[in-house]
Amino acid sequence: MKEGLKKNDLVTLEITDLGSTGEGIGRVDGFTLFVKDALIGDVIEAKVIKVKKSYGYGRLMAVVTPSLYRTEPRCSQARACGGCQIQPLAYEQQLKYKENKVRGLLERVGKVQEYVMESMIGMEDPWNYRNKAQFPVGRTKDGEVVTGFYAGRTHSIVPVEKCCIQHPENEKLMDIVRQWMNDHQISVYNEETHKGLVRHIFIRIGKYTGEIMVCLVINGKNIPVAEDLIQRLIQVPGMTSICLNINQAKTNVILGNQMKYLWGAKYIRDFIGDVQYQISPLSFFQVNPVQTQKLYQTALAYGDIKKDDVVWDLYCGIGTISLFLAKHAKQVCGVEIVPQAIDDARENARLNGIENASFFVGKAEEVLPQQYEEKGISADVIVVDPPRKGCDEKLLECMVRMHPERIVYVSCDPATLARDLKFLEEHGYKVKKVRCVDMFPHSVHVETVVLMSKVNPKK
Ligand code: SAH
Numbered sequence: 063m064k065e066g067l068k069k070n071d072l073v074t075l076e077i078t079d080l081g082s083t084g085e086g087i088g089r090v091d092g093f094t095l096f097v098k099d100a101l102i103g104d105v106i107e108a109k110v111i112k113v114k115k116s117y118g119y120g121r122l123m124a125v126v127t128p129s130l131y132r133t134e135p136r137c138s139q140a141r142a143c144g145g146c147q148i149q150p151l152a153y154e155q156q157l158k159y160k161e162n163k164v165r166g167l168l169e170r171v172g173k174v175q176e177y178v179m180e181s182m183i184g185m186e187d188p189w190n191y192r193n194k195a196q197f198p199v200g201r202t203k204d205g206e207v208v209t210g211f212y213a214g215r216t217h218s219i220v221p222v223e224k225c226c227i228q229h230p231e232n233e234k235l236m237d238i239v240r241q242w243m244n245d246h247q248i249s250v251y252n253e254e255t256h257k258g259l260v261r262h263i264f265i266r267i268g269k270y271t272g273e274i275m276v277c278l279v280i281n282g283k284n285i286p287v288a289e290d291l292i293q294r295l296i297q298v299p300g301m302t303s304i305c306l307n308i309n310q311a312k313t314n315v316i317l318g319n320q321m322k323y324l325w326g327a328k329y330i331r332d333f334i335g336d337v338q339y340q341i342s343p344l345s346f347f348q349v350n351p352v353q354t355q356k357l358y359q360t361a362l363a364y365g366d367i368k369k370d371d372v373v374w375d376l377y378c379g380i381g382t383i384s385l386f387l388a389k390h391a392k393q394v395c396g397v398e399i400v401p402q403a404i405d406d407a408r409e410n411a412r413l414n415g416i417e418n419a420s421f422f423v424g425k426a427e428e429v430l431p432q433q434y435e436e437k438g439i440s441a442d443v444i445v446v447d448p449p450r451k452g453c454d455e456k457l458l459e460c461m462v463r464m465h466p467e468r469i470v471y472v473s474c475d476p477a478t479l480a481r482d483l484k485f486l487e488e489h490g491y492k493v494k495k496v497r498c499v500d501m502f503p504h505s506v507h508v509e510t511v512v513l514m515s516k517v518n519p520k521k
Contacts, residue, residue, distance in 0.1 A: 067093050067118060071110045074126060077102055080159050082477075084147035084506040086122075095120045099141055101151050102159070103129030131155040136189070136226045143211050143220070146227065146504035153503065157184045160508040161498050164476045168496065172480035174487065180497040183356050188503030191350045193332070195225070195232050195265045196279075196316050199243070199250045207243040207250060209236050209263060217253045227504060229267045234298065235276055239263050242291045251281045253314075259285065261309060262316050266341065268332035269351040273302040275330045277343050279309050279316060292325045303327045305343060317344065329406070334358060337385050339410050345403040346379040350501045357472065357499045357509060358386045361445060364470045364495060364513035367391045371442040374466075376426040376457065381407030383445055383472070384419050394419045395439070397429045427454035434464055441466040452478025455485065462489040469514040474501075476510055483512065490517050 067073070067090060077086035077100045086100030094117040097108045105127040108120030125132070131152040135141075140149040148156055161182045168174040185191065197209040200219035210222040224233055242248070243260065251261040262279040276295055278285060285291070285306060295301050304325040309318030321328075321343055329342045334355050341347045348354040361383055367373060367390040375384040378396030380403050388394045388411075396419065398404050407421045422429045426446075433439045444466045446453055452475065461469065469491060473479035483493055491514040501509040 067091055067110060067113055069110055069113055072107060072123065073110060073120065074105065074107050077104045077106060077129070080148070082163065082506065084159075092116075093118055097122050099150075100125075101129045101132050101148075102155070103131055137222075137224075139211075139220060139222055140504075142213060143222070145211065145225075147506045149504040153184065153188050156503065157182050157498075157500060160500065160506075163506075164479075164496070164498050164508060164510050167476045167480040168483065168493070170480075171477065172483040172487070172493075174480070174483055174493045177493045178495045180495060182498040182500060183353070183360070184500045185350075185353060185503055188500070189226050190228060190230055191352060191503065192228050193267050193269050193351055194347070194349045195228050196262050197222075197236065198262050199240075199260045201250050207240045207248075209240060229265075229269075231267055231274070231298075231300075232265055235265055235274070235295070236263060238294050238298070239276070239278070239291070242287075242294055246287050246290070248286065256281070256312050264307065264317070264343070266330055266343070266347070267300070268302075268330050268341075270333040271331050272300040273330035273332070274298065274300045275303040275305065275343065276301070277303075277305045277307050277321075279307045279318070281310050283308060284322070288324055296325065301326065302330050303343075307343060319344070334382060335386065337382075337410075338413055339380055339382060339385075340406050340413060341380060342402050342406050345400060345406050348382070348501065353499055353501045353509075354382075357501065357511065358383055360497050360499065360511045361470050361472055362387055362390065364497075364511060365443045365445060365468060367443055372440055373443045373445065374430065374439075374441045376430065376444065376446045376453075377448045378407060378421065379403050379447075381410050381419065381421060383447060384421070385410055385414060385416055387445070388416045388419045391443075392418065395433075396421045397424065397426045399423070399425055425454070427457035427460070430457060430464075431460040434460055440464065443468045443470065445470045445472065447472040448478075450475040450478065452482050458482060458485050458489075462486070462491070465490075465516060467516055471510075471512040471514065473510045473512070474507065476508060479510055479512065483514070486514055491515065492517050 075088040077088045079087040086097045097120040099122045107124040112119040135149040208221040249258040251258040264277040266275045306322040308320040375396045384396040404423045411419045495513040
């Protein structure tokens with residue numbers, strides 16, 4: 063251990079790298095120091111807040127010489143909010159950072175070699191891209207209702223009226239709900255005491271249809287003066303669905319399992335490419351519609367799907383990828399754990415006149431082996447799009463046994479992606495192509511599409 067570096071020391075250092083959550087990394091006296099909010103290329107002054115054996119953590123005190131890549135963040139709360147961890151980093155550099163992160167993990171953790179990394183698909187205009195907002199609700203000391211984000215690890219809410227990655231319409235919608243709450247003295251939920259009614263305002267807006275869903279997440283079964291809220295909200299053009307989500311659990315999970323519909327439809331609709339989707343509040347739907355189309359196009363191209371191919375789409379949500387691929391295939395089968403999402407998927411197939419898609423409710427790692435062993439199903443192409451924790455090993459084993467020509471892996475977490483690719487490469491598959499798509503500009507998150515092919519040709 064080096065001498066000298068102690069808690070509360072003030073040090074000056076240059077940031078030479080960014081870590082997995084966007085924190086700056088630099089070296090002082092042989093120590094690696096992690097400093098949140100510092101950017102690659104910055105020379106900064108930091109206060110040491112924690113020292114371990116060979117590394118430590120610092121707090122950014124001042125930027126002595128700003129990085130060439132440092133830009134003025136659009137949002138005044140960018141540093142405190144934590145939603146956009148790398149907003150001050152020039153957008154082009156954000157893309158480089160994400161691509162490097164993926165490459166590093168694939169090569170170090172996944173041991174993947176000799177593959178083609180295609181250029182990352184960024185956004186032309188990386189703002190106002192989200193179609194889904196979920197803001198916590200609180201009150202100021204003066205009793206005014208506010209919406210924004212939780213400050214650090216506290217229970218107090220920092221108000222944000224304008225979030226630059228959200229659909230601009232959200233401001234108006236949030237304002238209506240806040241006004242209604244103020245006028246009727248509707249109580250806000252308090253995480254500490256578990257008392258109070260309104261927890262979150264959850265909004266989804268169809269990018270191409272303009273359809274709007276406003277859902278109040280409540281610690282109760284109902285809201286008072288609902289009719290007045292409805293009257294106010296239906297003045298907004300595009301209002302399609304007004305509903306309640308019941309969440310009475312002591313949890314920081316935003317949505318509960320139960321819905322109550324107050325007005326209009328039980329879902330909104332939107333398009334990705336020329337496929338129309340119905341989206342229920344509890345179903346997963348990608349948050350960046352512009353990039354989603356590019357993501358699915360990449361999956362389609364990597365799948366290289368032919369007219370007599372049978373395709374399995376695992377973790378299919380509301381059937382988004384399945385239906386996007388269905389026109390090109392003989393048969394598409396989707397598997398998804400959330401029953402409402404499968405209801406949506408079936409309805410979506412009907413809505414689009416797609417007859418060669420079927421859907422299964424259940425865990426992918428249970429449904430696929432069962433279908434394979436009991437029904438003898440086969441697959442020419444398998445697409446997986448798991449949540450952050452990646453694929454269950456039982457699923458990967460079954461995929462390998464089924465021996466599809468190609469596997470297309472769509473991933474929102476490069477660490478678990480690397481782990482799973484390693485497994486598949488050890489079991490007869492080879493990574494051919496990789497392409498990242500920036501679904502979440504200004505955050506550290508990155509989406510990756512990977513094409514794997516079977517090493518041994520068809521038996
Ligand atoms: N492909 C879809 C959804 C991807 S998100 C799209 O692009 O819209 C991942 C999905 O996996 C979610 O819908 C989630 O509900 C589902 N899921 C999570 N664990 C699962 C499991 N073990 N088996 C099947 N689906 C699962």
